[in-house]
Amino acid sequence: MIEAVLFDMDGLLVDSEPIWQQVALDVFATVNVPLTVEICQEATGLGTSQFVQYIYDRMPWTGKTQLQIGEEILALAHVRIAHDAQEMPGAPETVRFFADQNIPLAIASASPMNIIESVLDRLELKPYFKLWHSALLEARNKPYPDVYLGAARRLGANPARCLAFEDSGNGLKSAVAAGMLTVAVPAAYELSDPKFDVATIKIPSLRYFDQNIFNTLLQKFR
Structure with missing residues (x-):
């Protein structure tokens, strides 16, 4: 059986990656760093401090x-995401699917807690989640497994009996490393x-998640 389902947030449940990218472009422009969307995409899934370090190593x-x-990025992203972010296609339906199975749900995100809570409020998904957990509360951010292990521990779930949804390579590494x-x-x-080949299953959108995929996953937990 599945003891818990854990969801990443940015780019998976909420279409916030373009917002994060534009915020980064705007903030780095204040120090004349010629950041591009392509460079931002290379670092998708990193926490803010790791992302800033990644850019500094390339363009000090x-x-x-x-x-x-980092603080300017977080502050501006919080404002814009809280006001402008939209749900990803299929996200509410997938969350409700698992809630209907009475499986505990959690968020395991690289974003800070205030942004996680703002997104859940904006998407009206907070009641479906037993907890939300930020990698900033752990020793290491994604791609390390800490946030997933921490969320599973708080749920009282065995990581090997958990299912994780991720949209980024770094996030996927984190969940796989958590077992x-x-x-x-x-x-x-x-x-x-x-x-993304290390994933148990790969789909192009949460709109494709259905009962058949769920049944396939259930077989892997037996």
Whole structure:
């Protein structure tokens, strides 16, 4: 049986990746870093501090510290996501599907808790989740397994009996390293990327998740 289902959030449940990318472009422009969407996409799934370090290693800047840049990104992203973010296709239906099975649900996200809560409120999904957990509360962010292991521990669930949904390569590494079965839901631009081959199942959108896929996953837990 499945003891718990854990969902990433950005890019999986909520269409926030374009917002994060534009926020990053706007904030890095203040220190004259010529950031591009393509560079942002390369780092999808990293926490903010790791993302800022990733950019600094490629294009070091002066005038603001990495901490200042990270704080500006988080503050601006919180405002824009809370007001503008929309659900990903199939996200509410997939969440409700598992809730109808009486399986405990959790969020395991690289975003801070205030952004997680703002998204769940905006999408009206908070009542379906038993808990939401941020990797910022753990020693290490994705791609390390800490956030998934921490969420499973808080749920009282065996990680090996958990199912995780992820849209990014770094997030998928995190869930696989935690020993969970995984459903990868990559963005269209990287759907064929072999980094998603480690997933138990790969689908192009949560709209494709159905009873047949659920039955296939159940077989793997026996």
